[in-house]
Amino acid sequence: MAKVPKADELAKVNHRPPQTPWTETPVEFRPGTFCYGAKPKNLEVVGLPNPRDWNPTDEDWKLPDDWKDITIKGMKDRLDKFRTFKLFMDICVRCGACADKCHFFIGSGDPKNMPVLRAELIRSIYRKYFTGSGKILSKYAGARALTEQVIKEWFYYFYQCSECRRCSVFCPYGIDTAEVTIMARELLNELGCTIDWTAGPVANCYMTGNHLGIQPHAFKDMIEFFVDEIEEVTGVRVEPTFNRKGAEVLFITPSGDVFADPGTYTLMGYMMLFHEIGLDYTWSTYASEGGNFGFFTSHEVMKRLNAKMYAEAKRLGVKWILGGECGHMWRVVNQYMDTMNGPADFLEVPKSPITGTVFENAKSTKMVHIAEFTADLIRHGKLKLDPSRNDNKIVTFHDSCNPARGMGLFEEPRYVLKHVCNHFHEMPEGTIREKTFCCGAGSGLNTDEYMEMRMRGGLPRANAVRYVHEKHGVNMLTTICAIDRAVFPALMDYWVPGVDVTGLHELVANALVMKGEKKRTTDLRYEPLPGMEDEEDDDV
Amino acid sequence: MNASRSIIFSLVAVGILVCLPLIGVAAGMTSFFGVIIPYLAVALFFIGVVARVVRWARSPVPFRIPTTCGQQKSLPWIQSDNLENPSDTKGVVLRMILEVLLFRSLFRNARMEFYEGPKIRYASAKWLWLGAIVFHYSFLVVLLRHLRFFSTPINPLVHLLEGVDGFLEVGVPRLYLSGLLLLAGVAFLFLRRVTIPQLKYISLPSDYFPLFLIFTIASTGVLMRYIYKVDVVSVKELTMGLATFHPVTPEGIGSLFYIHLFLVSVLFAYFPFSKLVHMAGVFLSPTRNLANTNRMVRHINPWNYPVKVHTYEEYEDEFREKMIEAGLPVEKKE
Numbered sequence: 076m077a078k079v080p081k082a083d084e085l086a087k088v089n090h091r092p093p094q095t096p097w098t099e100t101p102v103e104f105r106p107g108t109f110c111y112g113a114k115p116k117n118l119e120v121v122g123l124p125n126p127r128d129w130n131p132t133d134e135d136w137k138l139p140d141d142w143k144d145i146t147i148k149g150m151k152d153r154l155d156k157f158r159t160f161k162l163f164m165d166i167c168v169r170c171g172a173c174a175d176k177c178h179f180f181i182g183s184g185d186p187k188n189m190p191v192l193r194a195e196l197i198r199s200i201y202r203k204y205f206t207g208s209g210k211i212l213s214k215y216a217g218a219r220a221l222t223e224q225v226i227k228e229w230f231y232y233f234y235q236c237s238e239c240r241r242c243s244v245f246c247p248y249g250i251d252t253a254e255v256t257i258m259a260r261e262l263l264n265e266l267g268c269t270i271d272w273t274a275g276p277v278a279n280c281y282m283t284g285n286h287l288g289i290q291p292h293a294f295k296d297m298i299e300f301f302v303d304e305i306e307e308v309t310g311v312r313v314e315p316t317f318n319r320k321g322a323e324v325l326f327i328t329p330s331g332d333v334f335a336d337p338g339t340y341t342l343m344g345y346m347m348l349f350h351e352i353g354l355d356y357t358w359s360t361y362a363s364e365g366g367n368f369g370f371f372t373s374h375e376v377m378k379r380l381n382a383k384m385y386a387e388a389k390r391l392g393v394k395w396i397l398g399g400e401c402g403h404m405w406r407v408v409n410q411y412m413d414t415m416n417g418p419a420d421f422l423e424v425p426k427s428p429i430t431g432t433v434f435e436n437a438k439s440t441k442m443v444h445i446a447e448f449t450a451d452l453i454r455h456g457k458l459k460l461d462p463s464r465n466d467n468k469i470v471t472f473h474d475s476c477n478p479a480r481g482m483g484l485f486e487e488p489r490y491v492l493k494h495v496c497n498h499f500h501e502m503p504e505g506t507i508r509e510k511t512f513c514c515g516a517g518s519g520l521n522t523d524e525y526m527e528m529r530m531r532g533g534l535p536r537a538n539a540v541r542y543v544h545e546k547h548g549v550n551m552l553t554t555i556c557a558i559d560r561a562v563f564p565a566l567m568d569y570w571v572p573g574v575d576v577t578g579l580h581e582l583v584a585n586a587l588v589m590k591g592e593k594k595r596t597t598d599l600r601y602e603p604l605p606g607m608e609d610e611e612d613d614d615v
Numbered sequence: 616m617n618a619s620r621s622i623i624f625s626l627v628a629v630g631i632l633v634c635l636p637l638i639g640v641a642a643g644m645t646s647f648f649g650v651i652i653p654y655l656a657v658a659l660f661f662i663g664v665v666a667r668v669v670r671w672a673r674s675p676v677p678f679r680i681p682t683t684c685g686q687q688k689s690l691p692w693i694q695s696d697n698l699e700n701p702s703d704t705k706g707v708v709l710r711m712i713l714e715v716l717l718f719r720s721l722f723r724n725a726r727m728e729f730y731e732g733p734k735i736r737y738a739s740a741k742w743l744w745l746g747a748i749v750f751h752y753s754f755l756v757v758l759l760r761h762l763r764f765f766s767t768p769i770n771p772l773v774h775l776l777e778g779v780d781g782f783l784e785v786g787v788p789r790l791y792l793s794g795l796l797l798l799a800g801v802a803f804l805f806l807r808r809v810t811i812p813q814l815k816y817i818s819l820p821s822d823y824f825p826l827f828l829i830f831t832i833a834s835t836g837v838l839m840r841y842i843y844k845v846d847v848v849s850v851k852e853l854t855m856g857l858a859t860f861h862p863v864t865p866e867g868i869g870s871l872f873y874i875h876l877f878l879v880s881v882l883f884a885y886f887p888f889s890k891l892v893h894m895a896g897v898f899l900s901p902t903r904n905l906a907n908t909n910r911m912v913r914h915i916n917p918w919n920y921p922v923k924v925h926t927y928e929e930y931e932d933e934f935r936e937k938m939i940e941a942g943l944p945v946e947k948k949e
Contacts, residue, residue: 086733092816096617122923156918158674159901165671166896169822171807171814172720172743175727181735192817208821208888214616215624217819243682247714247721247747248893249902251682281925282933291934292941318944360943361927374677375922382924390927410680414914436689440910447689454692481680483687483700483907490693505725505737509684509699538735 077106079526082569088531090175092186098199098219100187102228104132107527108183110234110520113274118267120278121376125267131230136223142266143221147204149262154205159254164201166248167194173242173252178513179235182531187232190242190252196232197259200225230268233259235528237517238371238403239476244509256518261373269372273519276368280380284363285330291318291360297333298358301343308601310593313350315358318391322357323428325388328399328445329366329557332578338560340599341400341578348449348580351589352429352457356397362387365404366557370411371519378415381407384442385416395425396442400578402517402556405444405484406477413440430455444478446487446555449583453494459588464598465496466605468551470582471543472501473536473563474511475556483509488555488579495586500547506539514554516562529562530569537570544571552576618815625823629831629878636877640870648873649853650862656880663887664895671899677916679909682902701906714903718747743807750800756780756793757833764854786841794837801830821889828882835875845869 079085093100115126127137139145154161173190175181180188187193195217202209202218209218219225238253263269276286283290289297295317306312316322328345332338349356362383369376388396398408413419422441425434432451434443452458472492478484485508492499506512515533516525543549552563552574563576585598596607616624636648685696697706698713713719726740759776763769781789805826808818839845849865850872856863886892898904931938931945938945 086731088729088733090729091812097816098616155674156677158671158676158899159680161674162671162896162899162901165667166890166893166900168890168893169814169817169819170721170743170747171811171817172724174813174817181727181729186813186816189813189817195817206888215820217821240682243902244684245720245723247718248897249682249714249720249900251680251902254680254902282930284930290937291943292937295941295943320944360938361930379922379924382922383927386924386927409909411678413909414678414916415919417913432690434689435911436687437910439913442910450693451690454690480682480684483683483685483696484689485686486693487689503737509682510723534733535735538733 077524077527079107079530079569082530085527085530086534088182088184090180090184097186097192097195098214101224102231104227104231107525108235109231109528110270110272110522110525113267113269113271117271117274117278118269121281121379123267123269123274123372123376124265127267129267131227136227136268138223138226138266138268142223142226145265146221146226146262149265150201150204150258153258153261154201157254157258159251160258163194163250163255164198164205167191167198167250169195170247172245172247173250176242176245177236177252178239178241178515178535179237179528179532182515182534183235183528185235187228188235190236190246190250193232193236193252194250194255196225196228197255226263226266226268229259230263233263234270234520235532237476237513237515237520237532239513239517240480241476241510241512244480257374260371264373270519270522272522272525273368273371276366276519277372277376277380280364280368284359284361284383285333286364286366286368287330287334289330289333289363294333294358294360294363298342298346301339301346304599305343305347308597308599309347309589309595311347311350311589311591313346315346316356317358317360319357320391322391323355323394324357325362325391325393325396326356326358326399327362327365327384327396329401329404330364331366331557331561332399333363335561337564337576337581337600338557338578340581340584341560343599344578344580344582344584345399345445347584347587347589348458351587352452354428357391357393359387359391365399365401367404367407368519370403370407377407377411381412382416384408384412385419388419388441389421394423395437396422397425397445397448398442399445400555400557400580402475402477402558404477406481408440408442409482412442427451429457444482444484444487446484446491446579449580450487450490453491458583460495460583460586461588462495462497462586464585464595464604465582466498467602468496468577468582469498469500469547469549470496470551470553470577471540471549472499472507473514473540473552473554473559474507475554475559476511476513476517478555479509479511484555488553491579491583492553495582498547500543500549502539502543506535512536512539514556514559514562515566517558521558521562526565530566533562533566534570537566540567540574541571544574550574553579553582555579616820618809618818621818621820622809622823624820625827628820628824629827632828632878632881633831633874636873637870640873645864645873646862648877649864649868650857652877652880653857654862656883660883660886663884664892667887667892668895668899671896675917676901676905677918679905679907679914680901681905681907683907687907702908702911703906707904707906711898711904715897718744721747746800746803746807749796750804753793753796753800754829757791757797757836760791760793764851765858767855788840790841794833794840797833798830798837801826801833805830825882825885825889825891828878828885832875832878832882835871835878839869839871839875843869843871845872
């Protein structure tokens with residue numbers, strides 16, 4: 076694995092384009108800036124094309140013999156199926172408004188990371204094979220022939236886009252590079268040129284129900300481990316159930332939170348909250364994944380993985396589904412699920428059994444975001460909260476790309492946050508809400524061999540965190556996304572040491588005063604609560 | 616292709632387009648350049664734009680994917696932003712009006728500034744927005760003013776527009792601001808394209824060509840009005856002939872006019888086949904023209920098809936023993 080350059084070295088970014096025109100600048104696979112190719116076994120599990128051993132640095136990518144026809148036909152199919160794709164190929168005027176909006180461009184200076192040029196990588200092929208002017212005038216019309224070199228370039232740059240949609244906020248025509256990237260990745264997938272970091276989780280999720288490949292008994296074990304942890308901290312024993320028929324609510328969250336810190340604390344937070352309000356809910360080992368790396372593969376694979384949510388809700392006979400903190404999961408749930416796998420007419424319009432609130436905004440999809448659910452609980456005074464337990468945390472909030480730009484979930488988490496902690500500072504306007512910056516590793520790019528690019532792509536976000544870190548002493552970055560929780564610790568260590576990462580419901584759980592709890596001296600991480608530093612010693 | 620080659624290519628193209636009517640009219644081809652070409656161009660424009668829109672519209676919108684730029688509509692006590700994140704048709708219409716008429720998204724623009732450290736700042740950057748507004752609106756005014764050539768009597772609204780446009784009341788004939796602003800707008804759009812390195816890097820001949828074309832059209836118009844005056848009465852005779860489908864080509868209209876008319880024709884004909892169709896396309900953009908009502912109202916994908924899934928039954932078959940051993944409920948005991 077490539078060594079990541081030191082921060083001060085990486086910080087020297089040259090944003091001036093090279094002398095050679097982009098069409099004549101070949102792609103260079105430098106370790107640290109690309110992800111490994113998909114292993115054949117992972118493609119075979121879901122029946123994806125052209126499984127083989129290969130790596131992006133290989134000269135020969137072992138493409139199928141008719142790779143060119145596959146690609147052109149694949150483009151035609153998608154042009155006919157997606158108005159977005161067709162329109163976005165035609166109407167860009169290259170005004171450049173998007174150019175410096177991409178975190179990967181800001182952090183790398185590579186001109187092909189400007190959204191406009193990223194899209195031109197495929198637009199130039201579109202012109203050549205689908206427009207009259209491109210066929211006749213060729214490069215004078217901005218067209219170029221499809222070669223293997225182009226496929227390599229696509230692979231490199233469409234896996235340097237995290238589908239965060241920030242550029243689409245600024246585009247005067249709403250051209251969404253995420254949409255272009257999704258199409259390009261579908262085309263690459265047809266040639267078997269995908270990355271293992273998405274192919275592996277997809278294969279796992281398909282077979283075991285979650286990205287990490289946790290089998291049912293192990294999933295139960297892991298959750299129960301946290302039951303013990305919660306009891307240790309609070310003295311309260313929560314009692315989660317699994318695959319239980321007749322529960323009112325099915326709860327689904329990303330498996331990353333079952334697996335690794337600091338997501339695990341958020342997971343504990345969910346269970347404490349549900350226990351405290353007496354929610355009649357169940358986990359599912361079959362639908363044990365909120366995230367959907369199929370979304371980073373193709374529309375079809377997304378649908379195949381997502382199908383488990385409704386299928387399991389139906390099998391268990393629950394009334395509605397509650398979804399945990401996850402970014403792209405919520406883009407899929409909010410903008411795709413009902414269309415793909417609905418109608419969910421076997422479910423009821425979600426109604427909070429605690430407050431009686433009917434979630435009209437989810438009346439068709441029948442799935443509620445936990446930040447909406449908790450905000451409603453707090454609004455109705457159903458939770459006893461002691462925000463001073465989070466007083467040692469000076470908090471800022473990172474809007475995860477997908478809930479921000481694919482949903483508009485801005486106020487709910489902030490409302491919750493303001494009720495569970497006393498020290499909250501926003502990062503600068505222009506880096507939050509709809510203008511939020513990607514963590515640098517979204518859309519299935521959160522792998523270690525990609526670390527240099529992750530640090531580069533995460534720089535704009537880290538820079539804004541550093542601003543509030545220096546100005547307000549912020550030491551805790553809150554997010555509502557499992558990928559964020561997985562990748563921010565490394566990013567913060569690299570650019571802003573001294574800032575830790577948490578999920579929203581970890582803070583909720585710290586502040587939550589539970590019935591029958593013992594005198595709490597530590598937070599969920601066994602760190603002493605403010606004012607309890609001495610008591611902690613006494614206990615030991 | 617590098618920038619200078621793109622620019623030269625576009626300049627040469629416009630140069631040739633200027634020469635064609637010059638030579639043609641000298642050779643007596645006035646009806647070709649004064650009648651046939653304009654009719655062809657206008658026909659191409661309308662047919663082309665309609666065909667383009669139909670082509671786009673034939674592709675469905677399988678998913679409802681608006682880019683949400685404001686608070687969603689969720690709990691009743693949370694103020695939702697119906698403009699930036701519409702939850703009904705009214706919101707969508709308003710959002711589109713702002714987008715189409717005022718270039719709302721472009722107004723958001725900010726410029727990234729990268730300092731040592733690294734420290735990154737985002738500075739206000741409204742110049743592109745302003746340049747775009749000036750360019751598009753002055754072009755619109757110029758276009759509307761030209762209606763005086765296609766109607767008798769002249770619509771009072773055109774007179775009103777001319778009054779406003781010429782409010783400075785300088786010069787004979789009176790100076791119209793829109794003409795100058797259009798030239799200034801085009802010049803600005805060109806200059807930023809060649810002075811901002813990233814922009815220069817992404818620019819294609821098809822970015823420079825329309826700028827040069829429009830600049831030449833506006834210049835020939837300005838020249839005709841203020842300096843090398845053409846016979847306006849004859850010009851109107853010709854344009855009225857076109858408008859009433861009784862085309863005539865009066866003698867003695869300067870060749871400058873034919874150059875102007877030819878380039879306008881080229882612009883019309885070029886429009887549907889170039890990036891200029893963004894004018895029509897913006898209305899169809901699914902990230903802008905849809906309400907974020909995804910969880911309220913099911914969106915239908917016309918080509919939604921069944922897919923192969925790993926069913927619960929298959930899953931249980933695979934893990935049944937382990938599930939039973941772990942005390943997990945199962946559908947089939949053995």
